[in-house]
Amino acid sequence: MPPEPLLAVDRLRVEFPTRRGTLVAVHDVSFEIARGEVLGVVGESGAGKSITGAAIIGLVDPPGRIAAGEIRLDGRRIDDLPPGQMRKVRGREIGAVFQDPLTSLNPLYTVGRQIVETIRTHLPLGEGEARARAIALLEEVGIPAAERRIDHYPHQFSGGMRQRVVIALALAAQPKLIIADEPTTALDVSIQAQIIQVLKGLCRDHHTAVMLVTHDMGVIAETADRVAVMYAGRIVEVGPVADVIHRPRHPYTVGLMGSIPSIGATVERLAQIDGTMPRLDAVPDGCAFHPRCPRAIGRCRTGRPELVALGSTSAACWLADAADGAAP
Amino acid sequence: MSDLLVRLVDVARTFDVSPPLLNRVLERKPRVLLKAVDGVSLSIRRGETLGLVGESGCGKSTVARLIVGLYAPTRGRIEYDGVVLAGDGAALADDARLRRARRSMQMIFQDPYASLNPRWRVSDIVAEPLVVQDAALPRDEVDGRVETLLAQVGLAAADGSKYPHQFSGGQRQRISIARALATEPAFLVCDEPTSALDVSVQAQVLNLMRDLQRRLGLTYLFISHNLAVVHHIADRVGVMYLGRIVELAPTARLFGNPHHPYTRMLLDAVPDLRMTGSSRTAVAGEVPNPLDPPPGCAFHPRCPHADDRCRREAPSLRAVEGDGEVACHAVEQGRLPARVAPVRTV
Numbered sequence: 001m002p003p004e005p006l007l008a009v010d011r012l013r014v015e016f017p018t019r020r021g022t023l024v025a026v027h028d029v030s031f032e033i034a035r036g037e038v039l040g041v042v043g044e045s046g047a048g049k050s051i052t053g054a055a056i057i058g059l060v061d062p063p064g065r066i067a068a069g070e071i072r073l074d075g076r077r078i079d080d081l082p083p084g085q086m087r088k089v090r091g092r093e094i095g096a097v098f099q100d101p102l103t104s105l106n107p108l109y110t111v112g113r114q115i116v117e118t119i120r121t122h123l124p125l126g127e128g129e130a131r132a133r134a135i136a137l138l139e140e141v142g143i144p145a146a147e148r149r150i151d152h153y154p155h156q157f158s159g160g161m162r163q164r165v166v167i168a169l170a171l172a173a174q175p176k177l178i179i180a181d182e183p184t185t186a187l188d189v190s191i192q193a194q195i196i197q198v199l200k201g202l203c204r205d206h207h208t209a210v211m212l213v214t215h216d217m218g219v220i221a222e223t224a225d226r227v228a229v230m231y232a233g234r235i236v237e238v239g240p241v242a243d244v245i246h247r248p249r250h251p252y253t254v255g256l257m258g259s260i261p262s263i264g265a266t267v268e269r270l271a272q273i274d275g276t277m278p279r280l281d282a283v284p285d286g287c288a289f290h291p292r293c294p295r296a297i298g299r300c301r302t303g304r305p306e307l308v309a310l311g312s313t314s315a316a317c318w319l320a321d322a323a324d325g326a327a328p
Numbered sequence: 329m330s331d332l333l334v335r336l337v338d339v340a341r342t343f344d345v346s347p348p349l350l351n352r353v354l355e356r357k358p359r360v361l362l363k364a365v366d367g368v369s370l371s372i373r374r375g376e377t378l379g380l381v382g383e384s385g386c387g388k389s390t391v392a393r394l395i396v397g398l399y400a401p402t403r404g405r406i407e408y409d410g411v412v413l414a415g416d417g418a419a420l421a422d423d424a425r426l427r428r429a430r431r432s433m434q435m436i437f438q439d440p441y442a443s444l445n446p447r448w449r450v451s452d453i454v455a456e457p458l459v460v461q462d463a464a465l466p467r468d469e470v471d472g473r474v475e476t477l478l479a480q481v482g483l484a485a486a487d488g489s490k491y492p493h494q495f496s497g498g499q500r501q502r503i504s505i506a507r508a509l510a511t512e513p514a515f516l517v518c519d520e521p522t523s524a525l526d527v528s529v530q531a532q533v534l535n536l537m538r539d540l541q542r543r544l545g546l547t548y549l550f551i552s553h554n555l556a557v558v559h560h561i562a563d564r565v566g567v568m569y570l571g572r573i574v575e576l577a578p579t580a581r582l583f584g585n586p587h588h589p590y591t592r593m594l595l596d597a598v599p600d601l602r603m604t605g606s607s608r609t610a611v612a613g614e615v616p617n618p619l620d621p622p623p624g625c626a627f628h629p630r631c632p633h634a635d636d637r638c639r640r641e642a643p644s645l646r647a648v649e650g651d652g653e654v655a656c657h658a659v660e661q662g663r664l665p666a667r668v669a670p671v672r673t674v
Contacts, residue, residue, distance in 0.1 A: 044526035179544065188383035189553065191614060193597040215526065218556075218599030236661050259531035261560035263583055263598060270531040270560065276496045277526075 004075055006033035006176055006209050007056070013067035014051050014060055016280075023280040024052045027066065027233040033177065036207040038200070040241065042217060042256075044277055047230040049213045053077070053179045056211070057094050058086040073177070092122040095170030095208075097199070099182035101162035103170075104169075105154040111138075111165045113169075114149035115172050117238035132157030137168040141198050160191035167199060171206065178203065181213045197224055217260055221245055229253050232278055232288035238263055241315025249315035252289045287317070330373055330410060333515060334372040334395060337415070339404030340571075341365040343618070355672065362619055364390040366571035367404070369645065372515075377541065377548040379579070381555055381594070383615055386568040388551045392519045395549065396435050403538040405630040408433065408515070424574050431461065434508035440500030440521035450503055451488030454478065477506040481536060498529030509540070514515050515547045522557060534561055555598050564652075567591045570618055570626040573645060577652025587654045589631045589664070611617030625657065633658040 025047045041049045047297040051181060054060045054070055058081070059294040061314070066287045078089055098104050106114060115134040119125055124194035125133065131150070138146035141164040154162055163183065170178050180278045183199065184192040200223055202269040203210050213222055220227050229250065237250040247255045258271025275292040278284060284291055301316050346352060346359040365387040372378045379390045392406070393399045393538060394407060397413060405415030411429045412418045419426035434457075437443040444453055452475045458465060474483045481502040492500055501521060508516055522530040528604045539563065540546060552558050557564055566576040567590065575588040586592045612628035616622055623640055628634035637657050645653040645658060 042527060128366060160614055188615070190593060190597045193599070194597070216529070216599065222599050255530060259556075261529045261531075261556040263532070263556050263559045263595070266580075267560070269535050272531040272535055273528040274532070276529060278496060296374070 003034070006035045006037075006074060007033040007211070008070075008072040009052070009056065010070045010072070012052065012055060012071065014048070014055050015067040016064045016279060018063075020281065020324075023086050023281075024067075025233055025280060026055065029069075029230075029233075029235055031228055031235065031238060032207050032325040033211060035176070036203070036209055037226065038203065038210045038212055038224045040220035040227040041213045041230060042209060042220055042227060043230035044215060046232075046277055046280070049230045050181050052179050052214050052230070053181050053211060057096055058083075058178055059090075059096075060149075064169060069223060071179045074164040088122075091175070092173045093175050093177065095173070095175040097163075097166050097170045097178060097180040097183045099185050101159065101166045101186070104156065104166050105162065107154050110151050110153055111157070115165075116222070117170055118169055118172040134168075134172070137172060138165070139158065139200060140171075141165070141168045142194070159187055160194060160281070163187060163191075164198060167202065169178055169193070171208070174206065177209045177211065179211045179213070179314075183212070184219060185214065185216070192219070199223070215244070229256070232283050233280070234288065234316065236289065236316040236317070238307070239312060243311075244314050249310055249313055249320045250289075250317045251254060251293050251295055251319070253315075255292075255294075331373050332371050333374045333409055334370075334549070335405075335407040336370050336391075336395070337405040337407075338370055339368050339391075339401045339406060339415075341387075341392060341394055341399055344500060347428075349633075360619060363455065363571050363621070365401075365619070367415050368568075368571075369404075370566055370576060371548060374514075374547055375541075375545055376563040376615045377550050377561055378609060379558035380549065380551045380568060381553065381558050381565060382568035383553060385570075385615060385618055386566050387407075387571040389519050391568075392435065392517045392549060396433055396517050397430060398435075401545060414432045431511050432513050433515040433517065434511060434513040436508050436516060436518045436521045437502075439522050440497055440504055441492075441523065442499060443504055444644060446492055446653075448491070449488065450478075450490055450492065450495075454488070454510055461492070461511060473510070474506075477509055480509065480540070481506045484563040486567055496529070497525050498532055501533050505533075505536065505540070509544075513546070515549070517549045519551045520553070520588060520595065521550075523554065529665060530557070536560065543546055555594060556584075567594065570615065570621050572626065572642075572655065573653075574627065574656065575652065575654045576645065577654075581651045587648060587651070587652075587659050587664070588627075588656050589633055589658070590627050593630070631658075635663075635666055 010030050012026055012029045013024065016023045023144055029052055043049045048271055051060060055066055066079050073093060110132055115137060116130045117134055119130040135150055136148045136179045137185050138150060143149050143161060143164055157165060160162045184195050186224045187195060193203055196219060215222060224241045226239060227244045237244060237253045244253060246259060255271060255273035256257045259273060261270060273292050278288060287302055287305055290296040305318045307316045308320060310320055333643045341364050343362045343364055345362050346356045351357050351533060353652050368391060382388050394401050401414050406413045408429045451465050451474050454477055455470050458470055458473060464504055468482050476490055478485060478488060483502055525533060541548065550561055562579050564581045566573045569590050575591045586597045622629050625643055629637040643655045643657045645655045
């Protein structure tokens with residue numbers, strides 16, 4: 001029997017009831033994350049990647065709700081926990097890093113107080129021990145003069161340093177899993193590289209698994225072990241990162257890769273996927289990608305393909321075998 | 329007709345960010361000046377795309393706004409098509425040549441959600457520059473032009489009667505481009521035009537911009553923090569750091585053989601698809617506070633090659649062997665080791 005995954009998401013469905021009907025933001029999404037593994041989740045805005053992350057930490061904003069499916073952490077079901085118990089899981093077992101470090105930190109408290117509070121909420125440590133641990137954490141994420149900086153307020157840190165504080169906060173209670181939602185999007189390129197390195201290094205050292213949600217394929221390429229590509233609320237392709245990038249099977253992944261300009265290659269025109277992702281209230285029948293797909297056939301308009309394993313990767317496409325190696 | 333379309337000579341722009349007068353008097357706080365652009369000289373040739381890259385706060389957007397006249401420079405000279413727009417001998421505001429020059433340059437902004445009036449129909453948005461120019465233009469002529477402009481950017485004539493909220497981000501950016509093209513400009517200043525878009529839509533907009541350039545012979549100043557996008561679209565690239573241009577060179581030279589330590593650092597920091605699982609050497613340090621820039625070369629606190637001279641004296645842009653210009657003492661003195669380019673398999 002293969003070892004039990006750290007996180008198992010099974011046929012997750014997240015709905016948002018509105019006056020004009022129910023919108024399904026996440027549709028039958030299933031995936032697993034092994035201990036210490038980095039799973040990248042990519043997709044364009046509205047693909048459902050952030051909502052999937054929010055569902056795992058129990059932070060889907062009402063009226064949104066998990067309508068079906070199961071989320072298991074270490075074999076224990078966590079999607080149906082009452083809010084009080086979920087609060088204990090959040091922080092202790094699952095840490096979170098969001099896009100904007102300024103909104104994840106309380107501007108009225110020093111960063112030290114926020115880290116100490118998190119540590120003492122989840123771990124049986126005294127004030128002094130917790131403070132010592134907070135300083136150690138700040139040093140670990142690369143904040144210079146941590147003993148002094150611990151008493152500073154968030155506004156006294158730069159954007160990159162603030163994101164380091166948020167990472168320290170996420171790691172404070174030694175969680176097994178971190179959900180990182182666009183952790184580098186708000187940062188400049190040179191700072192981005194630093195933050196990715198910190199996140200990657202720490203998670204390796206602490207054997208923490210990461211679900212890295214981003215629209216930046218470059219960040220995924222160098223950080224993730226496996227990657228899941230989402231489109232219109234579903235996973236359309238999932239597999240080891242090198243395979244998905246170099247030999248994408250799904251036409252959407254093929255188009256996505258071709259549309260990213262690269263410094264390594266000079267092309268006259270970028271491959272473009274015409275049209276845009278459908279709105280949640282107008283997802284087409286059959287394969288949601290068929291109106292934009294250059295290879296769509298009759299079957300794509302009527303029947304929805306399931307994720308099928310093709311060697312190391314899985315793709316949800318009727319033509320997945322034929323699309324093999326079609327990368328531009 | 330000269331080959332040069334735009335020329336900036338030693339242009340600077342300072343913003344006064346001092347505390348209010350009362351605080352200055354009572355608390356004896358000093359005046360605070362922010363040098364957003366500090367002595368930038370560059371020229372743009374007809375029909376080319378000049379890319380301008382740099383991290384936030386480096387002054388690239390201020391350069392764009394100076395050129396189109398949204399800001400007046402504190403110092404220096406800006407010329408467009410032989411007309412002096414700002415600086416010594418600037419054309420007077422009612423000079424017909426100045427009006428023609430202004431009409432011939434347009435700007436495309438980053439956020440297509442903020443740059444289109446949500447209460448106006450698309451056809452009115454696109455028609456506005458035409459009507460502003462010539463209020464006597466007959467309505468049916470305006471309508472005809474709007475239809476052509478929408479078709480040019482890949483929108484249907486029927487889209488003209490819709491409102492901006494009915495469009496996605498990429499389509500809105502097409503509307504912005506149609507509006508910018510309304511006055512038949514020769515020069516477009518594009519300030520992060522694709523930064524708010526998803527990658528697949530970004531590819532559509534970049535392809536459209538390139539097609540339009542070919543078809544209409546446009547000249548672009550393309551500003552972006554995304555090096556891969558600039559590499560794709562630009563003929564020449566300028567790299568800015570804290571209000572100054574540190575390196576300016578043809579695209580292939582800049583990306584293939586970057587000279588300035590900052591350019592090298594930026595290029596190393598870009599995550600690349602083709603480098604799965606590789607780790608990069610992240611560069612230490614962050615951009616200093618522009619209110620209190622370091623003396624000498626502004627990059628010296630982060631530069632592995634800095635020496636005493638770099639800490640004292642700011643380098644100026646000088647032509648280098650091969651192609652382009654670099655502002656770096658180490659490059660000038662030949663102290664910089666040849667760069668070992670990261671191996672990228674294409």
